[in-house]
Amino acid sequence: MANLLWLQGGACSGNTMSFLNAEEPTVPELVVDFGINILWHPSIGLEIGDQVTDLMNDIKAGKTQLDILVFEGSIIQGPNGTGTMNYFAERPMMDWVRELSEVAGFVVAIGDCATWGGIPAVPPNPSESTGLQFHKKAKGGLLGSNYKSKGGLPVINIPGCPAHPDWVTQILVAISTGRIGDVLIDDYHRPKTFFTDFVQTGCPNAISFAQKVDGHFGKRGGCLFYEVGCRGPMTRASCNRILWNRQSSxxxxxxxxxGCTEPGFPHHDLKKGSVLKTMKHLGFLPKDVPTGVSKFGYYTRAGFEKVLGGLERVTGTMQEHFETSK
Ligand code: SF4
Ligand code: SF4
Structure with a gap:
């Protein structure tokens, strides 16, 4: 049995919505099959008011064991570092998180806001938001770069806006079954099993990417990199391997x-593209090429592929034309 407490800071509850839609395994399966005892959750917990305060005080005092602390939403430190903008159970939420993290077996940050500050931490960041152990790309956050939970691990980050539900439930299973030590994490504390490949792995438009065939919103065929700034080639996430709703991405x-699983999200540099202004990679000298590829090599190969792709399409159309006119 693993006791889990889920708390929310500067959040929209999107990660809770995602979590409740998990399929492999589902939330009921976490409880029934994997022995996770949800002590309290802000959306599905039955306790209110003093009952929640008492529970958290009991955890702090060591009367109730806390195996997993899950945090969703940014850590709000405003105004002026007091954290009182996010008061919870009679204290700033950031104080609860700091103290509960000291007694927790493992701490799991769910979603971009909890991992790196997310949307609330975009400058000018009026709520002084940050993540649990990162502030955007920099280590630190609320708990500091050296923090390790009682289980010996730093905060396990499951980013995304929201995080994919099965990434969340599968990591919770790894903790509850004692296998979290086998889960490797990357420099941003993301489990490598979900965040090693780029989103482009498994994307059906990958051939169009190589051939530089432009695609458009909602229209089949063509790659979305060139005209609408798809960040699939520079974003590590398994969205095209572990499909959303087991259906699509x-x-x-x-x-x-x-690019919602990267610490730079939401990209707010208007010169490099953002969620409000997408990057165009053609039409002028592009500044970005996919990660790990030389600019010269990329454009030389892409040029050849585009010509070959064009020839293939012309040949295909001519063949179709001859066949229909037979
Ligand atoms: S750039 Fe985007 S749409 Fe194009 S192949 Fe890569 S992931 Fe797919
Ligand atoms: S496809 Fe990109 S933006 Fe969409 S969920 Fe996956 S990583 Fe996030």
Whole structure:
């Protein structure tokens, strides 16, 4: 049995909504099959008011064991570092998180806001938001770069806006079954099993990417990199391997990837593209090429592929024309 407490800071509850839609395994399966005892959750917990305060005080005092602390939403430190903008159970939420993290077996940050500050931490950041152990790309956050939970791990980050539900439930299973030590994490504390490949892995438009065939919102065929700034080639996430709702993904539905699992999200540098202004990679000298590829090599190869792709399409159309006119 693993006791889990879920708290929310500067959040929209999107990660809770995602979590409740998990399929492999589902939330009821976490409880029934994997022995997770949800002590309290802000949306599904039955306790209110003093009952929640008492529970958290009991955890702090060691009367109730806390195996997993899950945090969703940014850590709000405003105004002026007091944290009183986010008061919870008679204290700033950030104080609860700091103290509960000291006694928790493992701490899991869910979604971009909890991992790196997310949307609330975009400058000018009026709520002084940050993440649990990162502030955007920099280590630190609320708990500091050296923090380790009682289980010996730093905060396990499951980013996304929201995080994919099965990434969340599968990591909770790894903790509850004692296998979290086998889960490797990357430099941003993301489990490598979900965040090693780029979103482009498994994207049906990958051939169009190589051939530089432009695609458009919602229209099948063509890659969304060139005209609408898809961030699939520079975003590590398994969205095209572990499909959303076991059905699809943004790029499969011909919507560009917004890069929501990277600490720079939401990209707010208007010169490099943002969620409000997408990057165009053609039409002028592009500044970005996919990660790990030389600019010269990329454009030389892409040029050849585009010519070959064009020839293939012309040949295909001519063949179709001859066959229908037979
Ligand atoms: S649509 Fe995006 S993820 Fe798919 S191939 Fe193009 S750039 Fe890559
Ligand atoms: S496709 Fe990109 S923006 Fe969409 S959920 Fe995956 S990583 Fe996030």
């Amino acid at each position: 943004k790029t499969r539905a011909n919507h560009p990837c917004l």
